[in-house]
Amino acid sequence: MIKLMDKWRITNRLLNHSSKLIFDRRLSANSHNSVFRSALEYSESLVKRGFGNASTIRYRCFGSEATKFERNAAFSTLNSEDVSYFKELLGEKSVIQDEDVLLAANEDWMRKYRGSSKLLLQPRTTNEVSQILKYCNSRLLAVVPQGGNTGLVGGSVPVFDEVIINMGSMNNIITFDKGSGVLVCEAGCILENLVSFLDDHGFIMPLDLGAKGSCQIGGNVSTNAGGLRLVRYGSLHGNVLGLEAVLANGDVIDMLGTLRKDNTGYDLKHLFIGSEGSLGIVTKVSIHTPPKLSSVNLAFLACRDYFSCQKLLREAKRKLGEILSAFEFLDNQSMDLVLTYLEGVRNPFSSSMHNFYVLIETTGSEESYDREKLEAFLLSSMEGGLISDGVIAQDINQASSFWRIREVPNFNSIYYPCVQDYLNL
Template identity: 60%
Template sequence: MPLIRDPSYARVESSDIDYFRGLLGDTGVITDSTALQALNQDWMGKYEGKSTVALRPKSTEQVSKILAHCNARRLAVVPQGGNTGLVGGSVPLFDEIVLTTTNLNRIISFDEVSGTLVCESGCILEELDRHVGGHGFTMPLDLGAKGSCQIGGNVSTNAGGLRLLRYGSLHGTVLGLEAVLADGTIVDTLQTLRKDNTGYDLKQLFIGAEGTLGVVTAVSILCPPRPSAVHVSYLAVPDFATIQKVFVRARQKLGEILSAFEFLDQQSLELTLEHLEGVRNPLPDTQTPFYLVVETSGSNEAHDYEKMEGFLEEVMEEGWVLDGTIAQDSTQTAAIWGLREGISVALKHAGAVYKYDLSMPVPEMYSLVEETRQRLAGLPVEVVGYGHLGDGNLHLNISTKHYDENILKHIEPFVYEWTAARRGSVSAEHGLGQMKADCIGYTKSQEAVKLMGQIKRVFDPNGILNPYKVLPQDGASRGDHHANAMAA
C-alpha cells in the first residue's frame, strides 16, 4: 500500500522562507525547481520527492536554528549528504524540507600521532582520504561512491564498503560525533579518545540511524596507517563452494595483511563489460562462473608479494583457481578495482534495477541468487550476484529495462522471507530508507522494533526528522510473523 502524506506535518509558507533567508542568506535557500530536481531524486532515479525548498547551512549553529524552527512549526526535514544512497533514505517522499550538509565541509584537525581526523559531516570521503594520505594515513572506509559521498552520510548509514574485512565497521572507527536533535539541541560527543567508558555511548545511536534521530554535523574518526605495499589478484573460480575454500586458505596464508575478498559472478562481469567504457577483463582467455578480487595491504613490499604469490600457487595447485593474475602496478590495480566497483554503475546504465543488500551465512549466499533466477525464469530480467564475501554481504541485483510491478511481486517478499529464514539481515550496509522501512521485522524482533520506536520518540517527539524512513509507519512490519516464528 502506497504511503500517504502525514497531514499533521505543516506545509512551508512564505514566512518560513523569509526566516530561512534571514538566517542563511539567499544563497543558502534553494527554491528554484530546476535546482531542486537533483535534491528531490535519488542516484538511481527510483525515488522522487516534491520538496519546494532546500537549505544549505554553513555551521552547526545554523543547523540548530533551522531544526528548532522546523520543530516548532512541525515542518518535516530530510537530511541529505552526497545523495548516493540506494534505498531512498536521503530524498523526500513528499514536500519535506531538504537540509543538505554540502557546505559543512571543513577539516577541523588531524592528529599525526594517533591518526585521529576531526571534520564536518559534508566532507567528501575521497578528499578526506587524500588529506590523511598526505600524513601517511588512510580512511578506514572505501566505497565506489567515494568521489561524491559525504562522511556524515557514511556515518548515518553505517556504510560498510570494500575493506570492512580489514578495518571493521564505523561503529568501531568513529570515536565521537556532533549531532543536532530535532528541537535544535546540539549534542557534542566529539571526543577523540580511544577509550571512554563514561556513561552511555550515545554516538552509537546516531551511527546507522539514517538521520532519523539527529543531523550529524561533525565526526572524529580513527584512521589507520596507509599501507605502503598493496597487492591485488584477480582469480577465476569454478563454483561457489570452491570460493569458500579459497577464502579459508586466504585467511590462513595471508593473515593480517588480507584487506579485501570480493566475488562477482559471470553475469556481473558480462554486464559491466557491456555497459562501461574502458573496462576490460583481466583474464580474457578464461570464462568461468565466478571471479574473485583478493587484496592485501601491508608494509613490506617483497614480503607481501611473496605471500600473495605463495597463496596463489597453493590454490592453483589445489585446482581451486583455474586462472589468476596479480596486478603489477597501480594502473593494473585500478583496472581490477574499476571492474569490481563498476558493477553498480553498469547496472544503472543497463536500465532499471532492483537492488538487495543482504547478509547471511557465507555458505548460503549464492543459493539466493540461483533461486531468484529460477523464480524469475521467463521474465525479461538479468539476475546478478556479487559482494563482500569476507563479511557475508551479498548484493543481489535484478536488472530490467523498466520498473514493473509484475516483476517486483515475483521478487518481494520472496527475497526477504528467504533471508529471514536463514536469520540473515535484509540490510547489510545500505540502510533501510524508504525502500525497506516496513521490512525491518524480517531481521529484528517486535520487541526490538518497539524499543527503536521509543528511542525515536525521545529524540524526535514530533517526528520531523526523515519521516517515513527506517521504521514502519503503522507500528507493524511485514516481517513480524517471521520474527514470531523464529522466537517460537
C-alpha cells in the same frame, strides 16, 4: 563532557523527541514495492544460477510492510514566510529554490525514488543546522537530511515535500592528530577529499567505497557504510570515536570524543551510526585512521563455484593473515553487465567467462614479502582447485581498472544483499 545522569536523560529525550518528524517517512522509504520484488526475483534466480542450496538462504526485509503510504497530514506545507525566515538565517545563497538543483536533489542516484521538495537548505555551521531544525520542529515542517545523495535505498531523498537539509557546505577538517591518527571533521566532507588529505600525512580512511568521490562522511556514518576495507578495519562502530549531532528539536549533542580507548557508557554515538538521520543530523565526526602502508597488491581471481569463493575467503584470512585488506566478490552476470555497459572496462582474463570472480587486496609494509606471500597463496589456491585462473595487477593503473569492475555500485545493491549476508565477512 556529559555526565552519566545527563547521558541517561539525553538518551531518553532524544529517543522521545526524535523521529516524530522524520520517522514515518523513513519507514516508508525502505518499503518501496520494487525493492521487494527485486529481492524475491533474486532469490529465485539464485537457484537457477547454480547456487546449490540457495533456496535455503534466509534474507531479511527491513522496514514497514506497508505497500502504500500517504503524506502525513499533520505536517505543515512550506510557505513564503518560512522561506524568508531561512533566507534571513542562512543568507540568500544557501536557500535553494532553483528547479534544476531541486530536480537532482529530489532524486536518488539510481533514479528509483523521487520526491517533490520545494526547498533545499545549505547550512554552514552546527548552529545553523540547529536553528533550521528548531524552526521546522516548531512549524511542523518535515525535513530530510542529505549528504552526497549516493545511497541506493532512497534514504537521502524526500518522499513528499520535505525540506532538504544538504550538508555539503559543512566540509571543513577541524583537526588531525598525527600522533594518534584521529581526524575530526565536519559531516559534509567528501570521503575522497578526506582520503587525499590523509594521504599527505601518511594515513588512510578505515573505509573506502565506490561512491567516494561524492559520498560524505556524515552520510557514511548515518548509514553505517561498510565498504571495501571492512574485512581489515571493521565497521564504523569500531572506528568512529565521536560524533556531534543535532536532534529534531534543535538540541545539539556533543559526543565528539577523540579517545580510542574510551570505554565509558552509555556510548550514545552508536545510536546515530546507522540510524539514517532518524534520530538527528550528524554534524561532526571524529574517526580513527590507520597509518598508510606502502605496499599494496591486488589480485583478480576466477572461481568455478560459489562455495570455492567462501572457502577462498577462509583461506585468505588464514594464509594472508595480517596483510589481507580487501576481499570482494562478483558473479558472471555482473561481470557481463559491467563489460557490456561500462566504457573502457576489459575482462582481466583472456579466456571465456567464469562463474565467479574475487578481488583480493593485500596491504603491508614490505613490497617483496607481501608479493611473495600473495603469489604463494594464489599458487596453492590454484593447486587446490579453489581458483581456476588469476592475475596480479602489475601497476596502479591495472589495479584501478580491477577495482572499477567491482566498485560500480548499482550491481552491488540489487544483486548482492543476500550474498553478502551469506559470505559473512
